[in-house]
Amino acid sequence: MALLLVLVRALIVVVAAAVVSSSGLPVPGYDGLAIGFYHETCPQAEELVLAEMREIVREDKTLAPALLRFMLHDCFVRGCDASIMLKSRKMMAERDALLSCSLRGYEQIERIKAKLEEACPMTVSCADIIVMAARDAVFLSNGPRYQVETGRRDGKVSCDIDAYNDLPPPGSNIVDLKIYFSVKNLGWKDLVVLSGSHTIGRAQCASFAGDRLYNYSGEGKQDPSLNTTYAPELRKACVPGDPFDETYVEMDPGSPYTFDLSYYRDVYSKRGLFLSDQALLDDRWTREYVERMASADSTEEYFRDYSKAMTNMGRIEVLTGDNGEIRKVCGAYVD
Ligand code: HEM
Structure with missing residues (x-):
């Protein structure tokens, strides 16, 4: 009986939403x-x-x-x-x-x-x-x-x-990222989907040069997982001694102002800019998503996921x- 009531209520909400939506009035x-x-x-x-x-x-x-x-x-x-x-x-x-x-x-x-x-x-x-x-x-x-x-x-x-x-730093690992998101009621899927926002925009060298180029893990070296052709390009852009907060690098160099799937291709080929981007390969579920998006023929599924994740955020x-x-x-x- 209780289940029936729940179902009837859910039906009423769906029907109400459809009626309201088609009339242009607000949808609760x-x-x-x-x-x-x-x-x-x-x-x-x-x-x-x-x-x-x-x-x-x-x-x-x-x-x-x-x-x-x-x-x-x-x-x-x-x-x-x-x-x-x-x-x-x-x-x-x-x-x-x-x-x-x-x-x-x-x-x-x-x-x-x-x-x-x-x-x-x-x-x-x-x-x-x-x-x-x-x-x-x-x-x-x-x-x-x-x-x-x-x-x-x-x-x-x-x-x-x-x-x-509350703001995840760019040096975060996958465990920390999932915690930063989960305390905001966001799951692993929101994390991997919203990280794809880094398909547009740029970052100061200050945000990644330490972690990835010059002092990985506090050991004074380059992140060994960074793509070997990408690393020298980044080192050329972020030269020690230059003001790292004034030098910018595009986060998705091929198409920095186009919202597309190339972020996932970058991460898959170890060309993600931040440790937090690369960390998406360190969890079974986020990795699978990166792999799927990196080889997807169309943006359809990603765009649908993105709309949902932005609504959640x-x-x-x-x-x-x-x-x-x-x-x-x-x-x-x-x-
Ligand atoms: C997953 C954890 C995240 C971390 C650690 C992170 C970190 C960062 C950092 C450090 C920058 C560069 C800032 C700078 O140097 O000026 C940046 C840029 C950016 N982030 Fe994130 N971010 C995360 C998630 C997100 C999410 C969820 C969104 C949006 C929904 C987002 C959108 C952007 C965009 C669009 C830029 C480029 C900004 C610009 O060009 O001015 N990020 N992010």
Whole structure:
């Protein structure tokens, strides 16, 4: 009887979602989120974000990967609540943490927010703008365009210590990576799929030269597992004595601004840039996924997985309903 009730309830939710979806009204999602949350309060929200993102990426293509990474740094630390935008007078905020020092996109999120404030004042949260901007960054890099749940509200606290605790460093091994993800309710599949975001963008030599080129395991040598033709290219780019925080290397050199499967081909052939990328070969399940994607003929399965994994990441510790606030300016000062 109980099972029957559960089945009937599930059926009602599915039918309701289908009816609501075809009518264009919001589709209830996870924990107070909904697809099309702003349908009535700001129907043009998603269009406005995409239009602004088009302009931003046209002006500077390196901002697409930057804004994708922005979502990781927001969501992994205190949840997807735009706390990465906050500035603190009293203590160091998340944005001041060393792991976020090369993060870009603050002005662009503010720029999109200003457009939305003109159209629908005090309605669309900064947290949702970050998630929509990341989605559009992927789409504008030839990746999938998936539907995002919205309805997040903005947090009021930001503290650098949370970033040190929750953001996986690039030198992480597979055991640590799985822990960093699992405490955010993300599994091995989210890990291997979302790591594929490194198919676009660039990294400072400071993020990998120590681990991979000059001081692997603290032993003053090169990572023996690094591809032997790739290693000299990296050593040429990251010359000791040069400022490692000012020299950048493309993470997927063949197609650094195209969202494709070449990240997996790179990792498979030991040309992944970070230890954390290469570590995906050290677990049976993530390795199998890397191998399958490295030899896939089409992006279809990956794009489907990516849309799902990004949705999962967008659900981390969200504030909804009466929690949090909607801010006028995303980068406000907090005490
Ligand atoms: C699995 C653990 C991860 C680690 C250890 C990691 C680490 C890093 C590091 C160190 C950089 C280079 C920063 C710099 O030197 O400027 C980077 C870049 C990047 N990461 Fe990750 N990341 C991880 C997962 C993710 C996820 C889940 C996403 C997105 C959903 C992502 C998206 C990006 C993008 C797009 C860039 C390029 C940024 C740019 O070009 O400005 N990363 N990541």
